[in-house]
Amino acid sequence: MTSFSALQSIVNFLKAHPPFSFIAIEDLYSLAEEVELVFFAQNESIFRMNQPPNAYFYIVKKGAIRLTQEQDNIAVLVDECATGDVFGVRAIFAEDTYLSSATAAEDSLVYKVDVEKAKKIVQDNSRVAMYFASIFASGLSMHKDEERKARRFLVQKEDWFFNSAGIDTIQIQPQKAVITCLLEKSIQYGATLMTRHKVGSLVLVNEQGHPAGIVTDTDLRKKVIAKGQSSDLPLLTVMSSPVLTIGLGYSLLEVLLIMTAHKVSHLCITEDGSTQSKVIGIISQRDVLLLQGNNPAVIAKHIQQSEDIDLIRHLRDQAEKLVHSYLYQELAIPLISNIITEINDTLIEKAVHLAQAKLTDKGLPPPDVKFCWLSLGSEGRKEQLLRTDQDNALVYEDTHDEEKAVAHRDYFLQMTKEVTRLLVHWGFVECAADIMASNPTWCQPLSQWENYFEEWISFPDEKAVMNMTIFFDFRPIAGEFALADRLKQYIFDSIQRNSAFLSYLAKNALQNLPPLSFFSNFIVEKNGEHKDLFDIKARAMMPLADAARIFMLEFNLPIYGSTFERFEAVSKLEENLKDICTSAALAYEIFIKHRALTGFNEDNDGRYINPKDLNKLEKQILKNAFETITKLQKILEVRYQVNYLQ
Amino acid sequence: MIKWLKKQQVRSKCKQNQLAKPLCTYIESCDRIRTDLPFQENKYIVFDTETTGLDAHKDRIISIAGVVVQRNAIIYRQSFEKLIKQERIGNKESSPIHQILSQDLAEAQAEEEVLQDWLSFTRGAVLVAHQASFDVNIVQHHVLKLFDIPLFNPYIDTFTLARRLDKASIDSSPTSNQAYDLDTLCERFQIKIEQRHTAMGDALATAELFLHLVQHLKERGNQKTKHFIS
The missing domain is CATH 1.20.120 (Four Helix Bundle (Hemerythrin (Met), subunit A))
Incomplete structure (x- = not known):
């Protein structure tokens, strides 16, 4: 027997909270039939880490649920869920054990929803499924452990760490500005300290200077501001504790492994590496990434300095391995593509430079007109993560002197041929459709490029459109960038007319x-x-x-x-x-x-x-x-x- | 004493097959409830009634609603809500509260039918209500009238539980009683009453209140159902 208005009370709650707000009302009523409201007393466990999943996922109606991860019998706070937050939902997607334990932080009322029965309703509502997945993908997490799990979804290889260049040898240094603060000081005091020193985290210490906890920006945001917590309370009420500590002498690789294994974003460096000694530094995931971020820069620098094309080829391979490791480390794609773009751009600049030097050696000095090397397609959009085809072009300044025009044309064709040859040597495959600067059609003065675009824009036939998807994404790499800017402006003007x-x-x-x-x-x-x-x-x-x-x-x-x-x-x-x-x-x-x-x-x-x-x-x-x-x-x-x- | 005699009388009627089968099933199921079991091993039905007034012997029930609570969870799909067809239900006192008018009872069922269903629904369950004696009495009055049996369910009063939690004395002044009415208690435990003065709205709020009170009283060593029974 079921009363409509009993279900209505759940539906009223669900429809006010995403992602359930996306579900059609009649489906919400079917979902409501699978819902029970459970009371959890403060400190009562809902599920435990490493246990197989329950047949339920949960929505907090009232109260607060803490998600913690146990490390060496100590619970580290991962997240806290409040009214409307969903947790334990991973069971819908992946059949795996819980990555964290859920415990009531205070007396709480929690809706529990039968997964098997709810599955169909959730899956039929793509916006709901999207909501869960986008949370995974965007980092706007309800639950960090699940997000992390989801972000790991593409990782198949275990040994990715060891493929990456250099991170196993760089030693960590304690960050100069480790700011410590006594546990008992107020939240207000701690926040002021963080602002004054421009740091994102604070190590809380006891009177002996031993670390007892960490407070981060996130803690302040989530546990103080979002909850309207008084800032007069002592910092220890909002800290994440205990702190994971390490000593000096660890490599970046080891630090990353520890952070990954323990799923923490900060490690505290102490004199002897234990929690029973003085704090001398702190290292965050961000620091590690920045330190690693030096590596591509180092590689790029080596490329710039080298004249040896085989060494450059080796450096390029090394860079690719680095990118590979980044992908498995789930770094943000824009960051990775920026790194690889930087390296590729350096290679192209180098190739142009070497080609010009070679021509000069052969008695062909550069002409007195400026040129600009353009990368096209995905390379132009800075989206190359892999070695794909070369797509490039060359634009150079016009001249009124016809004789000179022919000479310029010959010079730039020889130059581009040499550049593309070098690029092939370094692992960039030639474009099958021959959209390369070494093709006379795509090695032209600015006026001719303007003609090309004018033609494509005024008479956009199918072939033109295909070309356009490549050419509109041009990006200047080497030479005079102002030429690219002029071409871009011409295109905008032409589109205005058409x-x-x-x-x-x-x-x-x-x-x-x-x-x-x-x-x-x-x-x-x-x-x-x-x-x-x-x-x-x-x-x-x-x-x-x-x-x-x-x-x-x-x-x-x-x-x-x-x-x-x-x-x-x-x-x-x-x-x-x-x-x-x-x-x-x-x-x-x-x-x-x-x-x-x-x-x-x-x-x-x-x-x-x-x-x-x-x-x-x-x-x-x-x-x-x-x-x-x-x-x-x-x-x-x-x-x-x-x-x-x- | 009289109630006990009545119950015995009804039980023997059942044995002699002098009572309708569904009623006997109801009685047997309630007799099987073991209040000395740990609290979570019993089934509870939190309920509320809307009536034409506050006199259990003269007034009539307009609607009755209940929801099952088992193992600390409110099980929404096991719920009951019915309107009862009554003549001339409008009056100055109760109509403004429940706001159910005669014309709203078009879909309502006959009292006999509803109460018979109610007895099936509450088989083997401990009843729970706020200021439960009134709701239990008025239901019992009409059940007696229609079927000649009393209610066999043990019952729990959340009003009494709340006072016990605060150790308030039973005979305290009316002002302090006010601190234990449903609205005040819900406010205190931050329970939102979705539809106050509908039988289901109040029953659901009472159910949430019940979960809270039970938890707090359990912490004080009340582990068995009988520790909560009025």
Whole structure:
């Protein structure tokens, strides 16, 4: 027997809290039937770390639930859930043991929901599933342990640490500005201290100077401000404790391993490495990343200084390994692509420099006109994580002297041939479609480039559109950048004159519809070499990159940016597009990472993934990312009035 | 004493097959309740009634609602809420409170039907209500009238539990009684009453209150069901 109004009380609660607020009311009533309200007394356990999952997930109705991880019999606070927070939800996606223990921090009322029965309702509501997955993917976590789990979802190799360059040899140094504070001091005092010293964390010590806990920005935000906690209380009420300590003499690798194993973001350095000795420093995950961040810089510097093309090739390989390790460390994709872009750009600059030197040696000094080397396509968008094809072009200044024009043309062609040859030597494959600066068509003075773009923009036929997706993403790498800026401005002006162009481009972008039937029926290649594989580049990444490009052109974005950066810039310019651009950037990050990992594992460009290799969570996350594409395409359709186009 | 005799009389009627089967099943199930078991091993039904007034012998029940609490959890899908068809229910005192008017009872069922269902629903359960003696008495009055049996469920009063928690004396002044009415207690335990003065709204709030009170009293060593029974 069930009373409608009894269920109504749950539905009223659920519909006020995301992600349940996305579920249709009638589905909420079915869900409500699977809900029970449970009372947990303060300190009562709900589930324990390493236990197999219950058949339930939980929503806090009232009170607070602490998620902790036990390390050497000590509980470290991972997160605290308040009204409306969902926890223990991972069971929906992955069948694995709990990564943390849940305990009532105070008397609490918690809705428990039968997972098996709720599963269908959640899965049928893509926005709900998206919510869970996007939390995983975005780092906007309800629950750090689950987010971490989800972020690890792509990691298959255990030995990734050892592939990375250098991190096993760099020794940690105690950070100079470790700020300590007595446990009993007030939160207010601690916050003032952190602000004054511009630090993000504070080590709390007892009278002997031994570490007792850590307070971070996050603690203050989550435990004090968000809860309206009085700042007169002592710091020990909000600290994370105990502190994990290490001594000096550890390598970065070891530090990272400790942090990963214990799932903490800070380690305290003490005199003898134990908690019973004086604090001499603190090292955060961020510090480690920054220290590692020196490595690509070091490699880039070596490349700059070297004249030995075989050594440079070796450095490039080393850099690639580094990127590989970053991917497995789940660093943010924009950070990784920035690093690899920096290295690739350095290589190209080096190649241009070496090519010019070689020509000079042969008695061909550089002419008196300026040139600019342009990277195109994904390299132009700073999105290369792998060695893909070379896509590049050269633009140089015009001259009125016809004789000189021929000489310039010869010189730049010889130069570009040498550059592309070097790049091939360093592992960049030649472009199959010959879109390279060494192709006379794509090695032209500025006026000719303006003609090209004018032609493509005024008469956008299919081939032109295909070219455009590559050429509009140009980015200056070496030589005179002002030439690129002039070309960019010309393009913006030309688009102003040809108002239908963006609609045409939008229409074209809509042709690559995302595979919405992803779950039931993956859209895979029907035949050929890639039969039964899924083309993540064409079906997932291109639609997003296309949309970002159209926005870039509409909003005259002056940046030579990546797809993320374009979405990001637009989200700041146009309130209406803010939400969609934010999720689109996230979706792109997911795809690019997926592609990169597939590429590394299979030693190819990662373009084709086998749906059979995906686990449930990966499928879920990809599916959700596809939803963003669909939404974005609807927006394009309306914004650029695609339907009016014949 | 009279109630005990009545119960004995009814039980022997059952043995002689002189009572309808569903009623006997209800009686047997309640007789099987063991109040000396640990609290969480029994089933509880937290309930509330809306009535035409406060006189258990003269007034009539307009609606009755209850929800199951078992092992410290409110089990929403095991819930009961019915309106009872009554003649001329409007009056100056109670109508403004429950706001159920005669015309709202179009969908209501006959009293006999509802109370018979209620007895099936509450089989083997300990009843719980706020100021329970009134709700239990008025239900019992009508059950007696219709079926000639008393209620066999033991019952728990959350009002009494709350006072016990505060060690308030039973005969305290009316002002202090006010501190134990449902609204005040819900405020104290930060329980939101979704639909005050509907039978289900009050029953759900009382159920949450019950979970809190039981927990606090358990901490004081009350571990068995009988420690909570009025």
